[in-house]
Amino acid sequence: MDMTTDTALAPLEFAVTRNPAAKTAAERAALLADPVFGTVFTDHMVQLTWTAGEGWHDAVVRPYGALSLEPAAAVLHYGQEIFEGIKAYRHADGSIHTFRPDQNGHRLQRSAHRLALPQLPVEHFIQSLRELIEVDGAWVPGGDDRSLYLRPFMFASEPFLGVRPANQVEFLVIASPVGAYFKGGAKPVSIWLSEDYARAGKGGTGAAKTGGNYAASLLPQAEAYEQGCDQVVFLDADGNVEELGGMNIVFVRKDGTLVTPDSDSILEGITRLSLLQLAKDRGHAVEQRPVTLAEWREGVASGDIVEAFACGTAAVVAPIGTLKGHDFTDAQPLGELALSLREELTDIQYGRREDKHGWLVRLDA
């Protein structure tokens, strides 16, 4: 695997074109009042182009708006696409920070490797976030549980219907202000067990953050809604618990041990990584290993599992209240740990608590 180490890389030169139709401060304030996740976008976006001949070039910040794409663009046919999700948080002193962007940058590189897309140096990934905040920093809302969700993504733009890795690729960053994911606090979610559909297979793309995994999850997610559930949990072919398709899953045992599935078809969440670190700091044991559905259900029945929660950047932590399958409904025990870890993590992200691990990176300076 070719992971660049990115030592002393020269920054990219960005050409900045201001949006002549940028929202006024009053319009922006109205949009920031109560944003629905993923529906409102800031005034600008970042775009870089890669070609096999020139590498990454044409770095621009330009008005947010429609792309011009040939109908033959490879991504529209074969789905050669990857993305990231990361937030910018406003602290009480007005400064703007993001959380572990090096982790997202390296994960984008791993996803790129799997989807045969070019590597974007991590330094350039982080620079792209800074460039966008430089022009759209006013869009980072203040206040608890509010943030600017940044969506970096990369796709094959080459107009070519042959099947091979594209020779022209775009990398963009767009941004969308978001409020609390759960209105009125983190209510326990109900989970539908997908017994008929998988999201990923052995040797597939499950560990890459790629749109195709989400496409495969939409039908089972629709099934979950029909069953009155909020989310889906997927199993692998051997009956091991994988994840929710957009959030990782963690179990808490009676003795305080946290257990989370290990598999090469799970997307390795940075929220999970960070929550597990905070739990270790508190003295909890952490195990990353395969977890069968039987272990989960029997653990709940016997009282060995005292809590289960889902986690990811968008929702942070969601306690699991119910697991439902075709022929069973298991109420899940609710504990204190999920919400207490959630509070500790968000306190760090919003600058309300000491950042002992050096996870925050300031974006506006």
Ligand SMILES: *Cc1c(COP(=O)(O)O)cnc(C)c1O
């Ligand atoms: C993004 C994502 C997650 C959560 O990752 P975070 O880095 O914690 O946001 C979990 N599962 C899938 C499939 C994802 O795409």
